[in-house]
Amino acid sequence: MPGAEPEPRGLVLVVEDDRAIAELVRLYLRREGFAVQVETDGAAALGAVGRLRPVAVVLDIGLPGMDGVEVCRRMRAADDWTPVLFVTARDDEVDRIVGLELGADDYVTKPFSPRELVARVRAVLRRAGGAPHREEELTMGSVRVQVDRRRVHVDDREVELTATEFALLTHLMRAPARVFTREQLLGAVWGYSAAAGTRTVDVHVAQLRAKLGSASPIRTVRGTGYAAECR
Structure with a gap:
């Protein structure tokens, strides 16, 4: 009505x-x-x-x-x-x-x-x-992501991630070795324009690295942004 x-x-x-x-x-x-x-x-x-x-x-x-x-x-x-x-x-x-x-x-x-x-x-x-429409599993080194279950493991250890950390990690791992600018990540993961500022991308990457430890597949590309790849 x-x-x-x-x-x-x-x-x-x-x-x-x-x-x-x-x-x-x-x-x-x-x-x-x-x-x-x-x-x-x-x-x-x-x-x-x-x-x-x-x-x-x-x-x-x-x-x-x-x-x-x-x-x-x-x-x-x-x-x-x-x-x-x-x-x-x-x-x-x-x-x-x-x-x-x-x-x-x-x-x-x-x-x-x-x-x-x-x-x-x-x-x-x-x-x-945002649940996926099909089962999906992403693996990079010892990091394994069960996308449909929203679970992340490093070897046999489950790692607890926030929704934003999970979305950022899966976005990077779905495109191995592709370099994303901070502006691209801000738009794809957060849904914001670059005008909103990109420092939060760096902070969340730091969070992911701290939680994943030495197994983290995220690489910093100096002057550009980030990529995920096997070490």
Whole structure:
């Protein structure tokens, strides 16, 4: 019926202590068909994650008490890999918030466009839920990726990856030895234009290398970008 709200496509947990910002984000996510739960502190956020099982979490860094970094750390320590999109007031925190030990999927900096935030939520959900139409297994050295099961092994050890890390690794491994620029990877994996900045590509490559260890097939091509190839 005209004027009816779209059918919810999943619940997004918004964790933001600024109620005006939280309401604006809630409004834009609702317009896109998401159900939304808002929490204003870290402890309540962790409880909501366990209780509601959101499809994604929009998580402010600067929360009172337990900050957003600690919320994400505790989620990952509990083996909860729900996609997390950080909101930060400082661009120089980017390396920290998507740092190796946290496993964040993306970030936006304040002030941000609500439309951009919604677009990034949708992009990370595509990366997390875009199941392939056929079984696919990628192997490069001792790294084996079961694409349909979204599982990664190095020899007999399973490696836990975020949705973004998984999408980046499979994109590179599907084109062995092909060199991708950072701009190409940003567009293919994150779905952004180059104007959004490419530093996040470098940070996520560093995350993958740290998790895969010496078996990592990702090679830096100086002055250009990255490629995946057997060592």
